[in-house]
Amino acid sequence: MQPLWIRMSGPIMRRLTAGARATAVCMMFVAAVVAAESASAQSGPDACQPDQVTLRGPWGQTQFTVEIADTVEERAAGLMHRPHMARGAGMLFVYEMPQRASFWMKNTLIPLDMLFVDATGTVRHIHHRAIPGDLTPIPGGDNVFAVLEINGGLAARYGISVGTELRHKVFSKTGAIWPC
Known part of the structure; x- marks a missing residue:
């Protein structure tokens, strides 16, 4: 034409x-x-990518390349037995529905920050620098829909706090505050 x-x-x-x-x-x-x-704009750098999660807040904006753990088996394995993780990487654990969530660090070799997120994509609780190998339960609270694990210390370094908003397609079906 x-x-x-x-x-x-x-x-x-x-x-x-x-x-x-x-x-x-x-x-x-x-x-x-x-x-x-x-x-x-629909396919460019601002569009949602299946392997990336974008975070924003009063501190600014950042992005992580993530693996998605959305099955029982993937969530159980998590980041266990990995000697390192790239600075801009993470794992996004996604549940079928919001629920009470608790994590531990069994067989996890690197310190992690855990961001507990509700169905809108809003961070509701952060556990900083979880200790490798520690079997103590780390509660995330009620109504947890997803958990983003990133390298320990990055949440504080970037200024990520409760109220930070996440953007990923998994939140689009659940009333995302920052939709794709």
């Missing part, structure tokens, strides 16, 4: 004055740019 400006260069454009033709061409160009930007 020919671009609109070529199709309009026929009989319609010939009937217009030079100034009107220039205006029409400019308007078509602007429309094309707006359409391209709209398509880019």
Whole structure:
């Protein structure tokens, strides 16, 4: 299919004055740019990606590349037996429905920050620097829909706090405060 400006260069454009033709061409160009930007916004860097979670708050914004643990088996294994995790990485544990959640650090070799998140994508509790190998339960509270585990100390370093909002497609089905 020919671009609109070529199709309009026929009989319609010939009937217009030079100034009107220039205006029409400019308007078509602007429309094309707006359409391209709209398509880019839906698939560009601001769009939700299945392996990324974005966080925002009064402190700013950051993003982590995440593995999703959304089955009983994946949640049970979590980040156990891993000697390190990249700074910009994490694991997002997702439950079928909001519930009381508690974690421990059995067989986990790296210190972790745990962000307990409700169904809207809002952080409701943070446990800082969970101790590797510790079997003490770490309660996240009631109505936990997801838990984001990141390297220990990053929540404080970035200023992530209770009330921080997460953006990921898993929250889109549950009334996300920051939808995709």
